[in-house]
Amino acid sequence: MKILFQGDSITDAGRRREDCHDLGWGYPKYTAELIKNRHPGTEFEFINLGISGHRAENLRDRWQTDCVDLQPDLVSIMIGINDTWHRAGDRNWMPHDYFEECYRFLLTEIREKTHAKILMIEQFLLPVPDKEFFHIDLDPKIQVTRKLAREFADAFLPMDGLFASHCVGEAPTAWAADGVHPTEAGARLIAGYYADAFDKLFGKMK
Numbered sequence: 001m002k003i004l005f006q007g008d009s010i011t012d013a014g015r016r017r018e019d020c021h022d023l024g025w026g027y028p029k030y031t032a033e034l035i036k037n038r039h040p041g042t043e044f045e046f047i048n049l050g051i052s053g054h055r056a057e058n059l060r061d062r063w064q065t066d067c068v069d070l071q072p073d074l075v076s077i078m079i080g081i082n083d084t085w086h087r088a089g090d091r092n093w094m095p096h097d098y099f100e101e102c103y104r105f106l107l108t109e110i111r112e113k114t115h116a117k118i119l120m121i122e123q124f125l126l127p128v129p130d131k132e133f134f135h136i137d138l139d140p141k142i143q144v145t146r147k148l149a150r151e152f153a154d155a156f157l158p159m160d161g162l163f164a165s166h167c168v169g170e171a172p173t174a175w176a177a178d179g180v181h182p183t184e185a186g187a188r189l190i191a192g193y194y195a196d197a198f199d200k201l202f203g204k205m206k
Contacts, residue, residue: 001205002045003035003198004070006059007078007121010181011050023048026182030191035198047072055083055094056102063106068113073205075116076194077106078159080123080145081180084138085131093137100144107152117154117201119194120145124160126172128179154204155197162193 005011005028013026023029023046032046049066051058056079059066067075080099087093110116122145125134142160149156163175166189172179175186182190 001042001074002047002070002072003032003074003076004067004072004116005031005046005048005050005076006067007050007076008054008082009050009052010081011048011078012052013048013050013187015048015050017051020047020049021045024050025184025187027187027190027194030188031194031198034191034195038195038199039202050078053082053086054079055086056080056099056106060102060105063109067106068109071114072116074119074198074201075110075114076119076121078121078123079103080141081125081138083141084123084134085180087137088131088134091133091136096140096144099141100148103144103148107148111152117205118152119155119157119197119201120149120153121157121190121194122146122149122159122161124163124180126163126167126176126179128172128176131179155201157190157193157197159190159193163189 013024015024016022023032028048036044059079083094083099110118122142125131125138176182
């Protein structure tokens with residue numbers, strides 16, 4: 001069973017780019033460990049093609065070779081924070097409809113050209129003072145992601161909301177020191193939710 005992780009630096013997590021099976025030190029690594037432990041009778045191939053700094057439009061440009069041609073059984077996508085962050089300096093925000101257009105292309109290609117299940121992971125921002133203003137642009141784009149999830153996803157992790165719940169009684173920096181890039185605890189948190197979602201899909205993929 002081939003599982004493809006796609007996204008930006010949160011997915012990339014320092015992986016060695018010359019080896020697509022190197023999962024880095026982030027949530028793909030911990031997700032793979034959990035899935036293998038929970039399903040010992042299944043042979044898995046885990047591929048991480050997340051690239052630091054990428055936005056939805058960058059995934060669109062490499063989607064044929066980095067998704068469709070691989071014909072995975074499951075594709076997970078975590079994208080969107082850079083679509084906000086990269087425009088935050090001058091607040092020349094990317095149009096929400098362009099973000100939706102790019103993201104919709106990815107999901108449509110999966111549906112029409114592969115047999116893969118789709119697991120969407122919502123972009124997130126934990127409460128840190130220097131990035132609070134991101135919400136002006138980020139929150140509407142999160143709503144776009146949720147809209148697309150209702151249309152395309154076989155499973156959806158609403159990580160912005162889930163992290164918000166875990167920041168009650170725990171400092172946000174415990175999960176992501178800069179509000180975006182998870183600590184080990186944050187990566188393991190994502191992995192736990194991912195593995196639980198995978199368990200629910202597993203029977204439909206065999």
